[in-house]
Amino acid sequence: MFEILEQAWAFNLDRETVFGLVEQSFVFVVGMTAILASLGVILCASPIYSALYLIGNMCCLALLFLFYNAEFLAAVQVVVYAGAVMILFLFIIALLGAKKEERDSSFEKLMGMGFVALLFCELLMALGVGFTRPMEGQATEDAIATVGSAKAIGMELFSHHLIPFELASFLLLVAAVGIISLAKFSYRPIRKRTRV
Amino acid sequence: MFAYSWLILLLPMAGFIGLSWWGNRLPRSGVGLVGCGSIGGAFLVTLVVLADMLLLSPDQRVGNVVTLYPWIASPHFQLDLAVLIDPLSVFMLLVVTGVGFLIHVYSIGYMQDDPEYSRFFAYMNLFIFSMSLLVMAADFFFLIVGWALVGLASYLLIGFWTEKTSAVLAARKAFVMNVIGDVGMVIAAFVVFQYFGTLNYVDVFAKASTTFSPNDDGVLLITLLLLVGAFAKSAQVPLHTWLPDAMEGPTPVSALIHAATMVTAGVYLVARCNSLFMLAPYTMYLVAGVGVFTAIFAGSMALVQFDIKRVIAFSTMSQIGYMFLAVGVGVFSAGMFHLMTHAFFKALLFLGAGSVIHALGGEQDIRKMGGLRHAMPITFWTFLVAALALSGFPLTAGFFSKELIIMESYHAELGNFLFWGLAVLGAGLTGFYTFRLFFYVFMGSSRSPGAHPHESPMVMTGPLLILGSLSLLGGVLGPWAHEFLSPVFSGVIPLHHEDALLESITVGVALGGIATAVALFMTGKDRLDFAKQMLAPVYDVLIHKYYVDEIYDFFIVKPVKAVGAFMEERAEKDGIDFAVDQVGAQVREVSRGISIWQSGSVRLYAMNMVAGLVTILLFVIFL
């Protein structure tokens, strides 16, 4: 990214470079928006706003997917995630009531944040490592463009990754059974040893 | 060719399973029908097998292994689910299922009033199954399986009346003694496998003479270990003490298991392994010596007992001693023939005794009996036949078999004069104690005036009559039995030695025993008491069974108990229990300390996870 910026700085521009520059800046803006939206998710006191920020975050990610040649996944992300799952979240919030959360700070929270900051640093160390594997796959941009993203994924999914796919379907079945059993049986309230 | 012989095993097993599962829902007549029907069916199948076998020429009769399927097939060990059909096993099956069937029929009457009728028949069927397995086994493995199962059935049946403490203790004693023998058998099988690489009878016996030369260490070891099993099962000295106590069980059990079939398994074993035993003359001397010693030893103890069943039990030990003498001097078919006739007349004696006990409402003390000959004529006559056969009265079945054994004990290759003399002495003892019992029970006048004995029902007297005729006329089967069995024993047929002197001495001593009993019965009571006082020390030793139980108790049971008590105090309580308790206590303490981590708060759990993630990433990055 930075070479392009250097080139732009030097006004060493041609048509390709301009397109690349625009695309890079667009990706940069969308990525930063995603980070901001995720910050919004965890900082809003009301769960409704959190949910809306999450939708925004997911849409940003879907846009990024588009840039990374994953059109099918972008569509799935918007339809399933930002659509169905988040609607489910909103329903539940509506059902349970969107109470604002009172803010407090405690040592535990600070310690948790410290841990996560450390984690973030460690993750960023991967930047220093850089690329370790050569680009060896067959699914280049052009190869995907000839068959289309959805078809390419489908071919891959039903040939090499059939067993994980079947296992995922089994997982969904288990989830459905679990929800039915949760919904069907009523529980007596538990009052024992509860700190209020 | 003999594939259907599996039915002999399956029928009693089916009876056992059926009676155990549905026995309580069947009516009593149904239980009796199933119990006897399955054994009767097995007997019929045995007869068919016998007929088939007689159609073959003698050299084709041996080594017919009927394989159901290969059970274990590995390069180094092959084990088939197979039975061996040859004259010896058929002969034993005839005794087991035939006498077993008669005793089952008898039990219908004898156990009529018992509340646990179906359990009794289930156990009896289990016993017949196990015994058939024992005699039909084609290898040492299934021999041991059957061996252990008959021990189990014996245990269950001795302790059948679980409310009687003495019966339960007797069952335990029998089981422990039998297990000593089982251990010997199992080790013997290991040794056999080590030397031969197989457990099949056919292979082992075929290779025996090339593997061992006479009196090799290996063959001596195998035969001696087998003998441990044989002596324990057949109640020979020194493992004999369980048999008299085993009389606590119901009388048909005593007749079936502890007279006719199971206790003779040791003789069968020696006969089955004759090719091994013939290679070990030292062991053969031991077999014959222990056999003849037991014959005298048990016979002398029988002289003074007052329990009707115990007298017969000691007599059983003594007669099995004769069988061991026969196989020990190498005339296997004579031993087997005596096994068969003994099964007839000893089962008959027990069943007759059972009939008497039944008639007197459970009384077993012969001092309280007497004068039963008028009340129970059928029992009286059949008992007399059995007593004559047991004492070797000329022309009864017992005469032919026992006579042959006594003659062979001198004339056979391994026989000698000492064996002969002791055997003759034993014959005299037999005559005496048998007729002492007989006179006590049936002659004279009743010694318990309150009793009103009655003849037993037909279902009980029927088997008595059949066994009576067999005991009387079974002797004619002798030549046939020797010829039939000879293929198994490499063609050896015992010669009938024309030795008038020895023979007349034998018969004379046996008759002398009977005559002594008669004479004592005729003499007055005061002379009897005088004789008793004169022989008081001997009498004392005999009535306490030579104090063998007490000696075992002092030298084995007491030390073991002392060690056990010590170990319980020191090793159990201070060692194992303490260690276990401490483990529990320490774990509880430590976990109480750790349990603060289990706060129930999701946040803390999540934080622990993140901390763990951080640590793992540190490791991944920097190490």
Next chain:
Amino acid sequence: MDTDFVLFVSAAIFSIGAVGFLIRKNPLVMFMSVELMLNSVNLLLVGYSKALASLDGQIFALIIMTVAAAEVVVGLAIILTIFRTRHDLNVDHINVLKG
């Protein structure tokens, strides 16, 4: 295509999700934080899928979405059940499993 940016964005969103899970008390928001973390991983997978020219990353992302959907549904049902029995949604108050 450079992967540094993808790595940075993904790490940032993941860490934010982790912080959100640790500091929030409303179980719904905690779930949303989990979604954030899952999504960040998806982004990483898709980005590297392009960088390595292999479709495996996208397949993994797809399966992660499936797992996430199942997890959300079950989790929300559990939250509903907890709410039905306790009428309280503060996770700090849910400590019945204290050892």
